[in-house]
Amino acid sequence: MKSYDWIVVGGGITGAALSYELAKKGFTVLLLEKYPTLKGATRYSYAILPYWSGTTDLTNQLFQEAKERHNYLSEELEADTQFRELDLLLTIALKDDPEKIAATFNHYNTVPRLISVQEACEMEPLLNKEAIAGALTVRDGHVSPEATTLAYSQAFTRLGGQIEIAEVTGLVKTGDNATHPYHERITGVYTKGKTYHAANVVICAGGISRYFLKSVGIPTRVYFTHAEMLEIPPVELQLNTTVFTAVEKRLNCEAATSTVEFEQMWDEPGHEFVPFSLDAGAIQFKNGSIRIGQISRVLTDPHAKIDPVQSEVAMRSEIGKILPALENLPATWHHCLIAYSADNLPLIGAIPNQEGIHIFSGFSSPFIFVPPLAKRFANYVAGENDEIIQQLSPSRFV
Ligand SMILES: Cc1cc2nc3c(=O)[nH]c(=O)nc-3n(C[C@H](O)[C@H](O)[C@H](O)COP(=O)(O)OP(=O)(O)OC[C@H]3O[C@@H](n4cnc5c(N)ncnc54)[C@H](O)[C@@H]3O)c2cc1C
Incomplete structure (x- = not known):
């Protein structure tokens, strides 16, 4: 044997x-x-x-x-x-105070730099300057x-x-x-x-x-979210940077749902502890394809059915506010589970x-x-x- x-x-x-x-x-x-x-x-x-x-x-x-x-x-x-370095742009919503958002990044080892709307649009010409109050930028690594x-x-x-x-x-x-x-x-x-x-x-x-x-x-x-994203096949249009919202709602969902009080309910199907989060973001790969998203749902049933039509509309609309050129590009909806811890x-x-x-x-x-x-x-x-x-x-x- x-x-x-x-x-x-x-x-x-x-x-x-x-x-x-x-x-x-x-x-x-x-x-x-x-x-x-x-x-x-x-x-x-x-x-x-x-x-x-x-x-x-x-x-x-x-x-x-x-x-x-x-x-x-x-x-x-x-x-x-396909390892490389890219500029990351973390967009700050119009309703938010750029200085206050920037301060929430002060505890990181390298603090992202706060930049004006104009500078952000120079780095990423596809950005909608009417939709942001500023951005933070830092260099990121990336692989396929x-x-x-x-x-x-x-x-x-x-x-x-x-x-x-x-x-x-x-x-x-x-x-x-x-x-x-x-x-x-x-x-x-x-x-x-x-x-x-x-x-x-x-x-x-x-x-x-x-x-x-x-x-x-x-x-x-160990827990899991149902994640949804859209994949755009290779396109001519070019993103110079990776773009994400500075306030990542997914992290709050994960923190709120990994506490001991929910532990037993995690093993019962049918619970959704918090409303889903949608964090607008986009990254272009070396072959020209683009991934955009992302919706995260904390559903305790790993086999729960999700309506792709509503999700796609929501993701397109959210990304369209920041990067209007991406909103209506042909894309395929995908869903998977992502593990996280407390x-x-x-x-x-x-x-x-x-x-x-x-x-x-x-x-x-x-x-x-x-x-x-x-x-x-x-x-x-x-x-x-x-x-x-x-x-x-x-x-x-x-
Ligand atoms: C839209 C999106 C954006 C993301 N962005 C980032 C990012 O920028 N940076 C980052 O680091 N991470 C990111 N993540 C998270 C990251 O991709 C995942 O956490 C990671 O890929 C998980 O890897 P894994 O090997 O744990 O799980 P998976 O890739 O899910 O692999 C698990 C494998 O186990 C197999 N399996 C399961 N059960 C069995 C079984 N019983 N028998 C045999 N095989 C089994 C499955 O078929 C699967 O292939 C992102 C995820 C998504 C969806």
């Missing part, structure tokens, strides 16, 4: 990067992914790397490591991640989410890692939970018709991680009170957090001490 050192469940950016780093440390790794092509949040991501936005020693250190890592990731993975994930997956298989396209339907448990809960150990996973064995299983299933773990009797404090930091490591099962999910900004943390996690499980990995353990929520 073949047994792996690690089984990784989910092949989005988190699972692909972690599989690669574990294989690089010499572990035997099987990555199980439900779909042959990307369909999760990674597929629809903007993949911005806000390395200016550290607020603590921990995030400053990780963002610095991420910045260095992204600079040579293409070379290391032998495939182009698909290219980066593919680069990690291909580098993983070159190292001898194995990828199987199959949905994990359950966890193999051995031992006797009846006499002592800690005697039970996860020793593998089930897919339809097959059983795979491993010393360790790590869940990288993005927004479905909580639901999946709950379905096998393991509670975790403190904006990921859950990384062994799930408390369980043996053999780990989580690597709940990243607020995975494209910046994952490259350094996947590497640190692999080093940690290979025996290296790492205080950052310890701090990110899911046990901090127990």
Whole structure:
């Protein structure tokens, strides 16, 4: 019976990067992914790397490591991640006081610069000068989410890692939970018709991680939003900058809904704890395609049906106020789940009170957090001490 050192469940950016780093440390790794092509949040991501936005020693250190890592990731993975730097423009609504909004950014490691409407329009000629009171600007990193994930997956298989396209339907448990809960150990996973064995299983299933773990009797404090965006196929029109609203409502929704009081209700379908948020933003990729959005809904049912028609109208109207040239371009509506945690930091490591099962999910900004943390996690499980990995353990929520 073949047994792996690690089984990784989910092949989005988190699972692909972690599989690669574990294989690089010499572990035997099987990555199980439900779909042959990307369909999760990674597929629809903007993949911005806000390395200016550290607020603590921990995030400053990780963002610095991420910045260095992204600079040579293409070379290391032998495939182009399309890493580049871009100007970010954070637009300030007419109703808001630019100075007051700017002050809310003072705690970031690099404070974005407040600029006038005129300067903002010079940087981004597609901006509607009648719709903003000013803007903040800072340099951001950017990668292609698909290219980066593919680069990690291909580098993983070159190292001898194995990828199987199959949905994990359950966890193999051995031992006797009846006499002592800690005697039970996860020793593998089930897919339809097959059983795979491993010393360790790590869940990288993005927004479905909580639901999946709950379905096998393991509670975790990781949550999810239903995200919606519009994708415009490659166009001639050119955005010089990435554009977002300075006040990101999604973050308030996440903070309000990840408190202990909602914990039990999260496992009941049918709740919508707060009204949906719509944060107008747009980014153009190297091939000329544009992603715009974004609606975030906190619905406890991961399979909830969403009306794309109303959402599309709302997103077009909101982006049209700031970037009128984008409002009526042909676009396709997409929907996915995004994981988040109660403190904006990921859950990384062994799930408390369980043996053999780990989580690597709940990243607020995975494209910046994952490259350094996947590497640190692999080093940690290979025996290296790492205080950052310890701090990110899911046990901090127990
Ligand atoms: C519109 C939008 C904009 C975003 N902008 C940014 C940004 O600028 N910067 C940033 O860093 N992040 C951004 N994000 C967030 C980021 O894209 C996601 O958090 C990230 O891609 C999640 O990666 P993941 O690997 O955790 O999950 P996913 O990409 O969802 O991957 C999870 C994978 O697990 C698989 N899976 C699930 N269950 C099973 C199972 N039982 N068996 C086998 N496989 C399974 C799924 O098929 C899926 O492929 C954005 C997201 C969206 C939607």
